[in-house]
Structure formats: C-alpha cells, structure tokens
Amino acid sequence: NAGVMQNPRHLVRRRGQEARLRCSPMKGHSHVYWYRQLPEEGLKFMVYLQKENIIDESGMPKERFSAEFPKEGPSILRIQQVVRGDSAAYFCASSPMGTSYEQYFGPGTRLTVT
Amino acid sequence: AQSVSQHNHHVILSEAASLELGCNYSYGGTVNLFWYVQYPGQHLQLLLKYFSGDPLVKGIKGFEAEFIKSKFSFNLRKPSVQWSDTAEYFCAVSVSGSARQLTFGSGTQLTVLP
Numbered sequence: 001n002a003g004v005m006q007n008p009r010h011l012v013r014r015r016g017q018e019a020r021l022r023c024s025p026m027k028g029h030s031h032v033y034w035y036r037q038l039p040e041e042g043l044k045f046m047v048y049l050q051k052e053n054i055i056d057e058s059g060m061p062k063e064r065f066s067a068e069f070p071k072e073g074p075s076i077l078r079i080q081q082v083v084r085g086d087s088a089a090y091f092c093a094s095s096p097m098g099t100s101y102e103q104y105f106g107p108g109t110r111l112t113v114t
Numbered sequence: 115a116q117s118v119s120q121h122n123h124h125v126i127l128s129e130a131a132s133l134e135l136g137c138n139y140s141y142g143g144t145v146n147l148f149w150y151v152q153y154p155g156q157h158l159q160l161l162l163k164y165f166s167g168d169p170l171v172k173g174i175k176g177f178e179a180e181f182i183k184s185k186f187s188f189n190l191r192k193p194s195v196q197w198s199d200t201a202e203y204f205c206a207v208s209v210s211g212s213a214r215q216l217t218f219g220s221g222t223q224l225t226v227l228p
Binding site: 003004029033035041042043044045048055056058059063091093095098101102104105106107108 | 118146148150156158159162165182204208210214216217218219221
C-alpha cells in the first residue's frame with residue numbers, strides 16, 4: 001500500500017522562478033494538506049484541499065502561493081516568483097473521508113532558492 | 115487559535131534511560147492530540163493519537179502518552195529508550211469538529227547515546 005508520494009524530493013530554483021511541488025495522496029484518501037517547515041521551526045499549516053475544492057487556505061501567504069487538487073492527478077502547490085525566504089521543506093499529508101483526523105505524511109520536498 | 119509548546123528543544127539520553135517529552139497546548143475546546151516522529155532522512159510517522167476515552171494512550175514502539183486535561187498537557191513517555199529512538203519528535207493538535215488542520219509544536223530532537 002503506497003504511502004503519500006511527493007516529487008521532486010529536492011528542488012532548486014533561482015529567485016524569480018516558479019516552483020511546482022506535487023503530492024499524490026494515499027490510495028483511497030480524498031483530503032490533502034500542505035505544511036511548510038522553515039529552518040529551526042515546526043511544521044506550519046498552509047492549505048487543506050479536497051478534490052476540486054479548497055477547504056481552508058488560512059495558512060497560505062496572500063501572494064505568490066496557490067494550491068489545487070484536480071479531479072484527476074496529484075495536488076500541486078505552486079509558488080510564483082520565488083524568493084530566498086521560500087526555502088523550506090514542504091510536506092504534504094493526506095487523510096481518508098469521514099471523521100478520521102489522522103494525517104499521513106509524505107517525505108517532503110526541500111526547496112532551495114538561490 | 116490554538117498553539118502548541120514543546121519546551122525541550124534537545125534531549126540527550128543514554129540507552130535504557132527513561133524518557134518524558136513535554137507538550138502543552140492552548141485551546142479551550144475539545145482537541146485531538148498526536149505525537150509524530152521523524153527519523154533522520156525519513157518522513158513524519160504517527161506514533162500515537164488521542165481522540166477521546168482513556169487518557170493514557172499507547173502507541174507504537176513502546177511509546178505512550180497521557181492526556182491531562184486540567185494541565186492542557188499530552189506528554190510522551192517511554193520507560194527505556196534505545197539508540198534507534200534517536201529522532202525528532204513533534205506534538206500536534208487539531209480541533210475537534212470540521213477543522214482538520216494540525217498545529218505543531220517546534221519539535222524535540224532526541225539523541226540516544228549507545
């Protein structure tokens with residue numbers, strides 16, 4: 001039973017470029033969450049999505065960041081015009097439908113902005 | 115908004131020593147509580163969870179945690195640590211109900227000396 005998949009594992013971008021991070025949830029899971037871990041800090045919630053819907057984006061920066069979870073394919077976290085402060089580990093988690101609050105995490109994507 | 119505090123940033127123990135990692139949260143309502151572990155180079159794994167019922171929760175690998183509502187605490191314990199327990203440990207909270215986002219503490223790095 002494959003776990004949550006994220007790719008790429010490492011991503012290097014120059015300032016001003018775009019970063020696209022992908023997340024495939026566990027089989028049967030329809031809820032996806034994105035978290036960011038800055039150096040020396042814990043994980044911070046960014047956004048919660050279900051298929052074709054953004055449920056809660058209260059943790060997303062107001063500009064340059066967007067997320068989607070289309071009907072087909074992985075969830076995408078997109079960062080436009082990256083800056084050095086975007087360098088972090090980005091983790092995706094998924095959970096099944098229903099009342100389960102357990103979230104299963106992927107290995108993360110480490111974004112480095114040069 | 116809820117918050118989570120982990121007061122020990124780095125704990126160093128010898129093998130066979132007992133472990134207790136502190137976790138306190140601030141939120142007045144009903145919460146779900148989690149401990150996650152991140153071994154070096156690996157993704158976050160769920161150690162144990164508390165939703166309701168018996169406040170003493172047993173997890174994987176011999177870990178347990180006790181929910182003390184009056185103290186807003188959910189401390190992690192293990193009677194005898196092993197070298198393989200070296201990892202970073204994160205406490206997390208979610209609010210019961212429709213909100214699903216996890217609020218994480220800043221993590222505790224545990225180093226077990228052989």
